[in-house]
Amino acid sequence: MNALRIAVADGMTITKRNALKIRRAPDLLGGVVMLPVVFVLLFTYVFGSMIELPGLSYGEYLLPGIFVMAIVTSAQITGYTLTLDLRKGIFDRFRTLPMSPSAVLTGQTAADLIMNVTSIATMAVVGLLVGWRVHSSPAEAALGFLMLLLFAYAFSWVTATVALALRTPEVFNNVATLLSFPVIFLSNAFVDSARLPGPLRVIAEWNPVSTLVQAARELFGNTSAAMPAPDAWPLRHAVPVSLLWPVVLLAVFAPLATRLYKRAVSR
Amino acid sequence: MTDMIVAEGLAKRYGDVAALDGMDLAVPEGTVFGLLGPNGAGKTTTVRILTTLLKPDAGRAEVAGLDVVRDAARLRARIGASGQYAAVDDHLTGAENLEMVGRLYHLGARRARQRARELLERFDLTDAADRPVQGWSGGMRRRLDLAGALVADPPVLFLDEPTTGLDPRARASLWEVIGELVRGGTTVLLTTQYMEEADRLAHRIAVVDHGRVIALGTADQLKDQVGGDRVELSVTSEADLRAAARTLAPLAVGDPHVDAAALRLTIPVAGGAGALTSALGHLAAERITVRDAGLRRPTLDDVFLTLTGHEAAGEKVKESA
Numbered sequence: 001m002n003a004l005r006i007a008v009a010d011g012m013t014i015t016k017r018n019a020l021k022i023r024r025a026p027d028l029l030g031g032v033v034m035l036p037v038v039f040v041l042l043f044t045y046v047f048g049s050m051i052e053l054p055g056l057s058y059g060e061y062l063l064p065g066i067f068v069m070a071i072v073t074s075a076q077i078t079g080y081t082l083t084l085d086l087r088k089g090i091f092d093r094f095r096t097l098p099m100s101p102s103a104v105l106t107g108q109t110a111a112d113l114i115m116n117v118t119s120i121a122t123m124a125v126v127g128l129l130v131g132w133r134v135h136s137s138p139a140e141a142a143l144g145f146l147m148l149l150l151f152a153y154a155f156s157w158v159t160a161t162v163a164l165a166l167r168t169p170e171v172f173n174n175v176a177t178l179l180s181f182p183v184i185f186l187s188n189a190f191v192d193s194a195r196l197p198g199p200l201r202v203i204a205e206w207n208p209v210s211t212l213v214q215a216a217r218e219l220f221g222n223t224s225a226a227m228p229a230p231d232a233w234p235l236r237h238a239v240p241v242s243l244l245w246p247v248v249l250l251a252v253f254a255p256l257a258t259r260l261y262k263r264a265v266s267r
Numbered sequence: 268m269t270d271m272i273v274a275e276g277l278a279k280r281y282g283d284v285a286a287l288d289g290m291d292l293a294v295p296e297g298t299v300f301g302l303l304g305p306n307g308a309g310k311t312t313t314v315r316i317l318t319t320l321l322k323p324d325a326g327r328a329e330v331a332g333l334d335v336v337r338d339a340a341r342l343r344a345r346i347g348a349s350g351q352y353a354a355v356d357d358h359l360t361g362a363e364n365l366e367m368v369g370r371l372y373h374l375g376a377r378r379a380r381q382r383a384r385e386l387l388e389r390f391d392l393t394d395a396a397d398r399p400v401q402g403w404s405g406g407m408r409r410r411l412d413l414a415g416a417l418v419a420d421p422p423v424l425f426l427d428e429p430t431t432g433l434d435p436r437a438r439a440s441l442w443e444v445i446g447e448l449v450r451g452g453t454t455v456l457l458t459t460q461y462m463e464e465a466d467r468l469a470h471r472i473a474v475v476d477h478g479r480v481i482a483l484g485t486a487d488q489l490k491d492q493v494g495g496d497r498v499e500l501s502v503t504s505e506a507d508l509r510a511a512a513r514t515l516a517p518l519a520v521g522d523p524h525v526d527a528a529a530l531r532l533t534i535p536v537a538g539g540a541g542a543l544t545s546a547l548g549h550l551a552a553e554r555i556t557v558r559d560a561g562l563r564r565p566t567l568d569d570v571f572l573t574l575t576g577h578e579a580a581g582e583k584v585k586e587s588a
Contacts, residue, residue: 006373009370009373010370010371013367013370013371016367017356017359017363017367020358020359020363021356021358021359024358024359024399025358088354088357089350089354090354090355090356092315092320092348092350092354093348093350093354093368093412093415094371095319095320096318096319096320096343096346096347096348097343097368097371097372098340098341098343098344098371098372098373099371099372103371265320266320266321266322
């Protein structure tokens with residue numbers, strides 16, 4: 001077998017292992033699926049009754065934001081699982097096997113992609129039940145979901161890198177929570193960034209989360225002529241920029257995570 | 268006979284601490300070699316280098332004729348390793364765990380499944396095979412971990428403290444399995460803190476301390492080196508303990524060891540059972556009440572005390588039996 005075929009076969013073996021783990025540990029999947037569902041319901045019914053937007057309902061405006069929030073949160077599962085595995089010594093076993101060293105990370109991120117499909121599908125269904133509608137063409141909507149999953153996959157490599165640098169599940173959890181909340185909330189995911197005060201508005205407009213949310217809104221047709229995209233460059237070109245982000249993230253973080261994995265297990 | 272494992276002058280430092288400081292080993296094909304030493308002696312570091320998990324700072328090592336650094340990738344197909352923390356996946360069943368390892372050895376789907384069943388049967392795990400490992404006992408998990416090391420039927424096997432933390436029954440059953448492997452011709456490097464384990468399984472034993480070998484030989488040679496049998500007795504008061512130490516001093520062939528807290532006295536003797544009888548005679552004549560007395564072979568603690576002048580550090584070596 002050549003190296004690439006070994007890498008693909010080993011990656012699939014590890015994907016299967018991680019997918020089984022997700023199925024047997026419903027607490028992880030539950031957290032990833034239930035939290036966004038709770039958010040959909042809370043935001044739609046609590047804030048939705050207060051917040052009025054020109055030209056569209058808050059529920060329609062909200063759902064793309066919830067999708068992106070779920071992606072950012074569930075990517076943390078990748079990092080967290082890696083730190084748990086590091087602690088348990090299972091990587092020592094892997095490293096003594098004649099397997100491809102990249103397979104642990106490709107398998108882990110692939111399994112987490114399966115989890116993301118489940119989570120986004122659940123949210124879309126719940127969203128449709130509470131009034132979210134897709135106003136674009138089927139092709140655009142499909143591109144929207146594809147873009148979200150692509151971003152989710154790439155972002156898994158970012159959390160994998162952070163996890164392999166930090167090494168312990170406790171530290172990783174703290175850092176991930178501390179970083180992900182500002183990144184999610186300092187954006188246009190839940191509020192109109194144009195109405196934020198000066199410096200916060202600039203941060204929110206250049207936040208990649210905002211770009212992705214804006215792109216999702218455009219592809220699902222959840223925009224309104226009365227609320228044009230702000231003047232910031234990434235928001236003006238939200239869809240192409242959002243498709244470029246995963247490429248950049250993968251180019252930087254996939255090699256970095258692989259290097260850190262090799263170092264983390266050889267001590 | 269060719270040596271399946273050779274190490275020359277292995278060194279590894281972690282900051283200021285020298286984990287390995289010139290480790291030399293030679294293990295002939297088809298034999299069991301025991302690395303005996305306390306926590307922190309360098310046993311695990313040695314195994315990690317020999318199993319390609321770690322690169323040495325200095326020195327070289329070959330396993331099955333392959334250099335552990337240069338030929339690491341090829342070597343991995345020829346070794347099996349089982350660690351002190353069972354490297355099994357809690358959420359997978361026993362069968363799934365072994366099948367996964369088989370797939371990663373590139374046995375192919377059908378062969379991996381078949382091999383998993385064979386090993387589960389051989390290790391007496393068939394009943395639990397399709398339950399997640401989460402609910403298994405410590406002994407069962409170790410057996411599964413060992414089975415994982417055997418999936419590709421490797422000619423060289425590394426066992427890092429295979430029974431540490433197990434209860435006596437689980438330990439005995441694991442010893443059975445390892446004994447069988449050795450009869451099958453596998454070369455084994457075993458690390459342990461237990462003299463009894465090395466005694467029972469290893470053809471030759473290296474005692475390690477501070478990252479180097481300080482004594483080498485068969486179990487009997489090592490025991491003779493530390494002075495043969497010991498009379499160990501406990502008394503009922505500190506006054507009696509002092510009196511007993513004084514009375515028995517002429518019988519001792521080495522330094523007596525007095526444990527005041529446990530009211531226990533250990534003296535190296537020559538002459539086996541005769542020495543015990545005469546010791547008890549002397550004590551009876553002095554009217555010292557003996558609560559418990561016995562003759563025993565040296566333990567790892569004794570070997571350490573004699574060879575290094577300090578007690579086996581870290582986890583105390585006390586058999587639960």
